[in-house]
Amino acid sequence: xxxxxxxxxxxxxxxxxxxxxxxxxxxxxxxxxxxxxxxxxxxxxxxxxxxxxxxxxxxxxxxxxxxxxxxxxxxxxxxxxxxxxxxxxxxxxxxxxxxxxxxxxxxxxxxxxxxxxxxxxxxxxxxxxxxxxxxxxxxxxxxxxxxxxxxxxxxxxxxxxxxxxxxxxxxxxxxxxxxxxxxxxxxxxxxxxxxxxxxxxxxxxxxxxxxxxxxxxxxxxxxxxxxxxxxxxxxxxxxxxxxxxxxxxxxxxxxxxxxxxxxxxxxxxxxxxxxxxxxxxxxxxxxxxxxxxxxxxxx
Amino acid sequence: xxxxxxxxxxxxxxxxxxxxxxxxxxxxxxxxxxxxxxxxxxxxxxxxxxxxxxxxxxxxxxxxxxxxxxxxxxxxxxxxxxxxxxxxxxxxxxxxxxxxxxxxxxxxxxxxxxxxxxxxxxxxxxxxxxxxxxxxxxxxxxxxxxxxxxxxxxxxxxxxxxxxxxxxxxxxxxxxxxxxxxxxxxxxxxxxxxxxxxxxxxxxxxxxxxxxxxxxxxxxxxxxxxxxxxxxxxxxxxxxxxxxxxxxxxxxxxxxxxxxxxxxxxxxxxxxxxxxxxxxxxxxxxxxxxxxxxxxxxxxxxxxxxxxxxxxxxxxxxxxxxxxxxxxxxxxxxxxxxxxxxxxxxxxxxxxxxxxxxxxxxxxxxxxxxxxxxxxxxxxxxxxxxxxxxxxxxxxxxxxxxxxxxxxxxxxxxxxxxxxxxxxxxxxxxxxxxxxxxxxxxxxxxxxxxxxxxxxxxxxxxxxxxxxxxxxxxxxxxxxxxxxxxxxxxxxxxxxxxxxxxxxxxx
Numbered sequence: 001x002x003x004x005x006x007x008x009x010x011x012x013x014x015x016x017x018x019x020x021x022x023x024x025x026x027x028x029x030x031x032x033x034x035x036x037x038x039x040x041x042x043x044x045x046x047x048x049x050x051x052x053x054x055x056x057x058x059x060x061x062x063x064x065x066x067x068x069x070x071x072x073x074x075x076x077x078x079x080x081x082x083x084x085x086x087x088x089x090x091x092x093x094x095x096x097x098x099x100x101x102x103x104x105x106x107x108x109x110x111x112x113x114x115x116x117x118x119x120x121x122x123x124x125x126x127x128x129x130x131x132x133x134x135x136x137x138x139x140x141x142x143x144x145x146x147x148x149x150x151x152x153x154x155x156x157x158x159x160x161x162x163x164x165x166x167x168x169x170x171x172x173x174x175x176x177x178x179x180x181x182x183x184x185x186x187x188x189x190x191x192x193x194x195x196x197x198x199x200x201x202x203x204x205x206x207x208x209x210x211x212x213x214x215x216x217x218x219x220x221x222x223x224x225x226x227x228x229x230x231x232x233x234x235x236x237x238x239x240x241x242x243x244x245x246x247x248x249x250x251x252x253x254x255x256x257x258x259x260x261x262x263x264x265x266x267x268x269x270x271x272x273x274x275x276x277x278x279x280x281x282x283x284x285x286x287x288x289x290x291x292x293x294x295x296x297x298x299x
Numbered sequence: 300x301x302x303x304x305x306x307x308x309x310x311x312x313x314x315x316x317x318x319x320x321x322x323x324x325x326x327x328x329x330x331x332x333x334x335x336x337x338x339x340x341x342x343x344x345x346x347x348x349x350x351x352x353x354x355x356x357x358x359x360x361x362x363x364x365x366x367x368x369x370x371x372x373x374x375x376x377x378x379x380x381x382x383x384x385x386x387x388x389x390x391x392x393x394x395x396x397x398x399x400x401x402x403x404x405x406x407x408x409x410x411x412x413x414x415x416x417x418x419x420x421x422x423x424x425x426x427x428x429x430x431x432x433x434x435x436x437x438x439x440x441x442x443x444x445x446x447x448x449x450x451x452x453x454x455x456x457x458x459x460x461x462x463x464x465x466x467x468x469x470x471x472x473x474x475x476x477x478x479x480x481x482x483x484x485x486x487x488x489x490x491x492x493x494x495x496x497x498x499x500x501x502x503x504x505x506x507x508x509x510x511x512x513x514x515x516x517x518x519x520x521x522x523x524x525x526x527x528x529x530x531x532x533x534x535x536x537x538x539x540x541x542x543x544x545x546x547x548x549x550x551x552x553x554x555x556x557x558x559x560x561x562x563x564x565x566x567x568x569x570x571x572x573x574x575x576x577x578x579x580x581x582x583x584x585x586x587x588x589x590x591x592x593x594x595x596x597x598x599x600x601x602x603x604x605x606x607x608x609x610x611x612x613x614x615x616x617x618x619x620x621x622x623x624x625x626x627x628x629x630x631x632x633x634x635x636x637x638x639x640x641x642x643x644x645x646x647x648x649x650x651x652x653x654x655x656x657x658x659x660x661x662x663x664x665x666x667x668x669x670x671x672x673x674x675x676x677x678x679x680x681x682x683x684x685x686x687x688x689x690x691x692x693x694x695x696x697x698x699x700x701x702x703x704x705x706x707x708x709x710x711x712x713x714x715x716x717x718x719x720x721x722x723x724x725x726x727x728x729x730x731x732x733x734x735x736x737x738x739x740x741x742x743x744x745x746x747x748x749x750x751x752x753x754x755x756x757x758x759x760x761x762x763x764x765x766x767x768x769x770x771x772x773x774x775x776x777x778x779x780x781x782x783x784x785x786x787x788x789x790x791x792x793x794x795x796x797x798x799x800x801x802x803x804x805x806x
Contacts, residue, residue, distance in 0.1 A: 095669075104595075119735075126359050
């Protein structure tokens with residue numbers, strides 16, 4: 001019975017040889033790709049339910065968008081503020097967990113410009129499947145020119161760019177999505193300054209404190225009726241970023257096509273100009289926390 | 300003991316029975332029921348993912364609950380109990396003893412399964428079967444999460460009690476004239492997993508308690524806000540659950556050692572090789588757990604250690620494959636349904652093992668981790684090898700248990716559909732993963748290639764599901780109306796290798 005043992009020994013030797021080769025080759029490649037170049041510029045990546053925020057070395061912040069230069073090495077320091085997420089740029093095979101209380105490091109040099117997908121790759125709850133961001137790799141420019149770049153980026157940002165938020169993206173420390181969210185009070189007042197002269201009274205839609213918790217009261221009033229042409233000031237009283245985006249949910253094909261405030265950081269305001277919104281009752285939701293819903297009726 | 304369909308017994312006689320064949324049957328019937336229930340959830344998930352956008356599952360929360368309960372059910376209510384059930388049924392016979400060492404304990408261990416199952420299903424938690432914190436601590440809603448935790452606690456305890464019983468039965472109660480190196484390889488597989496269970500389960504049992512007290516807020520083991528480390532949970536979890544995947548697998552390996560020689564009409568190529576391979580896998584299997592965590596940010600050295608530990612376990616599995624192929628080589632093979640399922644299982648074992656080697660190659664893990672590649676990989680082993688082999692063994696045991704023969708033609712149709720369907724679903728998911736689709740996604744980008752792969756996978760899944768409905772029909776109809784089997788040689792092999800009814804070791 002065991003007389004044919006020789007065949008088995010040869011077979012096992014072949015299997016072991018293949019495994020040793022796989023192990024050695026993997027060790028070698030991993031060793032090389034983990035070595036971060038000394039001149040890599042650091043970008044902090046922060047995942048939280050359910051959006052990505054980025055902080056460049058010079059203090060610039062971005063939300064749900066990341067602009068990097070081509071052919072420049074970057075080191076990403078990745079963490080989370082709540083549950084486990086994972087930072088994944090599939091086109092560049094970048095993938096590592098974002099764990100609260102810990103910083104994980106990845107590095108890459110992007111050698112082709114373009115727009116790439118960033119997605120979350122660790123189950124993190126309700127909107128895990130929709131926790132996406134965009135990576136823009138742009139040809140190398142000077143720092144000054146880079147500051148004016150976002151206006152180009154604005155046109156490609158996902159939330160439909162309707163009325164509000166002028167394209168004045170000052171990349172301030174407290175600013176958010178270069179996609180045109182009304183950062184801080186500045187841009188708002190700038191925009192509001194331009195529009196406040198119109199007759200429409202200030203209707204306020206408040207995003208309540210604790211709105212990010214599923215089941216808690218979210219928008220106040222939940223159902224808002226305005227006249228066409230009214231300006232709605234969306235006041236985010238909560239500490240978390242939110243949006244007011246038309247549609248039933250992220251899967252709704254009409255989402256964001258009528259009105260979309262984009263990311264409003266905690267404590268900030270944004271404006272919705274209903275002059276361009278067609279009459280009717282429009283459901284809306286928060287893109288970051290899609291269980292937050294309300295409805296806007298324009299007469 | 301043959302299931303007396305001729306003279307039915309009172310239900311309470313079966314429910315309160317402590318005889319190993321009754322308890323074995325209770326395990327087998329309940330595990331097949333849970334296979335179908337978990338399978339229904341899977342079909343719903345696949346139907347939802349047929350197209351991007353929301354289809355039949357109303358919201359992401361429900362979707363997350365579906366995949367949590369699906370995974371938990373398939374692993375702890377189908378795979379483990381089925382292995383335990385066949386073990387219960389056969390081990391005392393194989394070691395020539397009258398029953399398990401502690402029959403009442405055996406009954407207690409079984410009846411913990413429905414209790415644990417009820418907690419899992421009534422809770423319907425959304426934390427994923429892996430229950431990673433911090434989500435499972437600070438976000439997953441209760442009481443679903445607590446029910447899941449306690450349900451798993453009970454199921455783990457059931458496993459431990461069963462393992463103790465198996466070890467004592469095999470080492471202390473076996474017939475004095477039966478040397479251990481003549482004990483059947485199936486018995487060896489159950490002995491191996493019983494030892495592995497005792498070493499592996501306590502870590503997760505501890506982790507469950509820690510999850511619970513963290514949820515209560517009285518401890519901060521895994522909660523960074525209280526100074527804890529979420530990755531510590533993953534170490535505890537995978538220290539249990541990597542060996543656990545071998546615990547899922549080994550009973551199927553043992554069953555293949557029963558079926559392959561019989562249907563090849565040849566003795567096993569090398570009994571010693573089989574025993575050594577079991578021992579190797581049971582020990583080396585503990586050295587690779589953090590290959591599930593290669594993307595958590597571990598140091599290069601840590602990752603290398605676990606890659607080596609993972610690769611080191613491969614030769615043991617390779618030995619089993621060689622053994623089976625060498626047994627079949629030159630044999631006059633009868634491709635009855637059990638053999639078809641077994642051979643299909645061996646082929647997919649090879650495929651899933653190869654995929655595993657890809658996963659453990661450090662740089663490649665960053666491509667595959669948490670993508671549909673992983674979903675394809677683990678389903679290929681759990682469904683393609685473990686479940687297909689278990690299914691073949693159901694058909695194999697059917698005449699012995701019921702005294703009747705199942706419908707061979709329907710069983711062959713089942714095999715074709717299941718084997719083809721499994722390849723369609725899970726190989727496609729490997730490709731989908733390489734295309735970048737993450738797992739646990741309720742909705743996905745409407746990329747044409749992602750949609751196409753998902754639709755192919757859904758079609759394959761439904762084919763598999765329907766083939767199992769066919770099996771249930773076959774088993775039920777044949778138990779009631781089937782022709783009586785030739786109990787000496789139900790499969791008309793022509794020789795009598797092993798008679799499961801004999802308790803005399805001298806035959």
